Amino acid sequence: MCSAVWASRREYGVNEQRTAVIVMGVTGTGKTTIGTRVAGRLGWRFEEGDSLHPPENIAKMSSGHALTDDDRWPWLRKIGTWIDDEERAGHSVVVSCSALKRSYRDLLRDGRSGVLFLHLNGTKEQIAARLAQRHGHFMPPSLLDSQLADLQPLQPDEAGVAVSIEGDPDDIATAAVAALRRLMPTTR
Numbered sequence: 001m002c003s004a005v006w007a008s009r010r011e012y013g014v015n016e017q018r019t020a021v022i023v024m025g026v027t028g029t030g031k032t033t034i035g036t037r038v039a040g041r042l043g044w045r046f047e048e049g050d051s052l053h054p055p056e057n058i059a060k061m062s063s064g065h066a067l068t069d070d071d072r073w074p075w076l077r078k079i080g081t082w083i084d085d086e087e088r089a090g091h092s093v094v095v096s097c098s099a100l101k102r103s104y105r106d107l108l109r110d111g112r113s114g115v116l117f118l119h120l121n122g123t124k125e126q127i128a129a130r131l132a133q134r135h136g137h138f139m140p141p142s143l144l145d146s147q148l149a150d151l152q153p154l155q156p157d158e159a160g161v162a163v164s165i166e167g168d169p170d171d172i173a174t175a176a177v178a179a180l181r182r183l184m185p186t187t188r
Helices: 002-011 031-042 055-062 069-088 102-109 124-133 141-150 169-181
Strands: 020-024 045-047 093-096 115-121 160-164
Touching: 020 031, 020 069, 020 102, 031 045, 031 093, 031 115, 031 169, 045 069, 055 069, 069 093, 069 102, 102 115, 115 169, 124 141, 160 169
Parallel strands: 020 093, 020 115, 045 093, 115 160
Antiparallel strands: none
16 A cells, blocks of 8 residues: 555655645535545545534534534634644645635644645536535535635635536546646655
8 A cells, every 4th residue: 555655646746745735615516525536646644624523513504504704713723733633643634624715724724834725616506416416414505605605716825726626526636636736846
């Protein structure tokens, strides 16, 4: 397994500087699906950011209520702590997190120079169609409009890339890694 990880890391031009890729976007864009594929291609650890939500947030969203900033701050700090812990352990990581607002992304990158954002984006119609096919997730499709209203796309001064969700997940992940690679220092 270790040799496969190193081959993958060389293939994508990744060095040993610790990096965290935060896969962001509204509900239904495929953050987990694409995030796991990106992590696999890079040989990095993946964390489903939703698993770090406190039970109160899950219950609130499950009942069809959008989270407030006050609901999100502790969750975002927990994601930041997870990134820090993984970095101290010597790991580069990929984590899914909606990171809808600039202020959320500012908190996630505060003191973390190796944070890059991967914004998965698509049309409201594309995302709604995906949500209609998704079953067993706590986030109801009815919250899509509130997430789209909160979404503040990456700005030019933010380290990250935007990738369309149109296409096959493997193709999207390949495009994402290629785009991220241009932002990562290499060992060449």
